[in-house]
Amino acid sequence: MAKILMKGAEAIAEAAIEAGCQAYFGYPITPQNEVPEYFAKRMPKLGRTFLQAESELASINMVYGAASAGVRVMTSSSSPGIALMQEGISYLAASRLPCVIANFMRGGPGLGGIQPSQADYFQATRGGGNGDYYLVVYAPATLQEMCDLTKEAFDVAEQYRLPVMILADGTLGQMMEPVELGNYVPRTKADMTWAATGFQGGKPRSIINSLYIQPEELEERCLAMFDTYREIQAHEIRVEEFHVEGAQLIVGAYGTMARIVKSVIMQLDQAGGPKVGLVRPITLWPFPQEAFAKAAAQESVQAVLSVEMSMGQMVEDIRLAVNGRKPVSFFGRTGGMIPTAKEVREQILALCNGGKE
Amino acid sequence: MKQSPISIYTGHFGSGKTELSIREAVNWAKKQKTILVDLDIINTYFRSEDERRYLESHGVQVLAPRFASSQVDIPALTPEIDGAFARSDVHLVVDVGGDPEGARALRRYRNQIIGAGYTLYVVVNLMRPFTRSAGEIVDMTRQIEETSQLEAAVLINNTHLKEETTRQLIMQGQAETEKAAQMLGLRHPVPTCALRQWMPEEAKQPIILEPILKSPWEVE
Structure with a gap:
């Protein structure tokens, strides 16, 4: 199929x-209102379900219901709405139900603002809800990648029986780019x-449940979930490395932020500046620890820098990965502010010239 | 063609109407006092103070929903906008929010608009969902007319795929937009707009614009 020009929020829906x-269940919130709008226009024509729920809490529980029946189901929201869904997400994870949840992050905490942010990294990767669980978390940087990862997210969710999150930000929801659709190759x-x-006249009972009063039984279920998580860690880590070999400085960034860092690296290259590499996690969970550890272990590398649209969240995972072998520092802006290319370049140059932490 | 005192730009979001209305306002400002009325109650997201500065430095007065530049997502329309529609000494360029829902805001000013005289433009990008064919363009135009209770006068072909735009795509957009204009009984051939430095030779009424809206990784 030929390319068409899509807004991020429409592209993910298509x-x-x-x-x-x-089935799609959701409740509107800026900056992703075009997701439910697009589903509302398209789903009835396809004989599928679009339903605007009365709240995010209702949406996620409708997702639980549809997922229990083995239906491919999705919801989307932005930061405060995703916060409301956390109870349901924990229940979905505990009941081992596949679904796809998209978060177009905006400035927080609280109701925050409507401009793009990456401050829900902890919430997405550490389990915003209660208990021992993880989600697979994808962080697309382009609309094409968001489309491709969304399709794969449905397969991954069913393969491992868990909720998968697409962690995008307001910029990716609102911007437009040409995308190619119609190229989905499903997994088995x-x-x-x-x-x-x-x-059906004799099928064994299917019990979908997250309540286990006997601690032995609950522990056994958690252990089984963690077997699955180890399998995911072994097979599903995704990362892009850009100009990493022989770099003086390694920058870690994801999503929109990684695009800005990449354009700075290309500017520095053209200007004959210091050699800087980018490690861009595509899966935030499972986190590409090894890619960071290897990149930082190179003799040429003096320091590692995490650049985020937050007060510093992924930087903690990078520190764990680098494990004290090189200094790791952070630069970011928050509340809906996006670090500019100029600011990122200044940070990079200061580190390369001074090697300061 | 006689120029009406009010130019209204509508179309599906992403059709390019904001870029077009900004540039047209700057062109009008060279001839007479011009006010750009931002009636985009649908999407306040990419609107920035930079655009306001650009317009004001080119002599265009900007009227936008209150709180728009403070990024509070309350789509309120200011009393100053009523004032602007009542004036007869200025040219008004009206940027209307995306798709038929956005045209709802126009309805409030319908009587003043009809009284003063207007030209309603519908900007089309064939590469956008819901305007992929002449039939869909006609449907969207009729919905905009129905919601705003105003009549479209001119379709503008702004077919593009950002950096991946080709001559062929533009002319494909041209053919479908002209077919739609014929089906609607509107003026054709339709103008072709380009937010870039080049234009197919066969374009009959070219409008070439320098794009001013940029992504975070394109700005310094």
Whole structure:
């Protein structure tokens, strides 16, 4: 299929439709209102379900219901709305239900603002809800990548039976780029016999539940979930490395921020400036620890810098990965402010020239 | 063609109407006092103080929803906008929010607009969802007319795919937009707009604009 010009919020919806998403439940919030709008226009024509719920809490519980029946289902929101969904997300993870959740992050905490942010990294990667669980978290940097990852997210969710999050920001929701759709190559269809689809004259009972009063039983379920997480860590880590080999400084950045860092690296290259590499996690969980550890271990590398649209969240994972072998510092802006190319360049040059932490 | 005192730009979001209305306002300001009325209650997201400074430095007065530049997402329309529609000594360029829903804001000013005389432009990008064919362009135009209770006069072909725009795509957009104009009984051939430095030779009424809105990784 030829390319068309899509707004990020529309592109993610169309990608989900292509991946066979049968139901979308959501509640409007800036900067991703075009997601429900687009689904509202398209889903009825396809004989699929669009429903505007009365709140985010209702949306995520509708997702729980549809996922229990083995239906490909999705919701989306922005930071404060995703915060409201956390109870449901923890229940989905505990009940081992596949679904896709998109967060177009905006400035926080609280109701915050409507401009782009990356301050929900902790919430997404550390489990915003209660208990021992993880989500697979994808961080696209372009609209094409967001479309491709969204389609894959449905497959990954079913393969491992867990909720998958697309962690984008307001810029990716609102900007426009040409995207190519219609190129979805699904993974092997996962076993869905666990789904509660009716007795059908003798099917074994499907019990979808997150309440286990016996601690032994609950521990056993958690251990099984962590077996799955280890499998995901072994097979699903995604990372892009750019100009990393022989670099003097390694910058870690994801999503929109990584695009700005990349344009700075290219400017520095053209101007004959210091050699700087970018490690861009595409999966925030599982985190590409090894890529950071290896990049930082190079003899040429003097320091590592994390650049984020937050007060510094991913920097903690980078510090764990680098494990004290090189100094790791942070630069970011928050509240909906985006670090400019000029600011990022100044930070990079200061580190390269002074090597200061 | 006789120029009406009010130019209204509508279209699906992403059609390029904001860029176009900014540039047209600057052109008008060279001839007479011009006010750009930002009626975009749909999307206040990429509107910035930079654009306001650009317009004001080119002699255009800007009227935008209150709180717009403070980024509070309350789509309120200021009393100053009522004042602007009542004036007869200025040219008004009106940038209307995306798709038919955005045209709702126009309805409030309908009587003043009809009284003063207006030209309603519908900006089309064939590469956008929901305006992928002449039939869809006609549907969208009719919905805008119905919501605003005003009549479209001119379709503008602004077909593009950002950096991946080709001559072929522009002319494909041209053909569909002209077909839509014929189906609607509107003026054709339709003008072709380009937010870049080049234009296919066969374009009959070219409008070439320097793009001023940029992504964070394109700005210094």
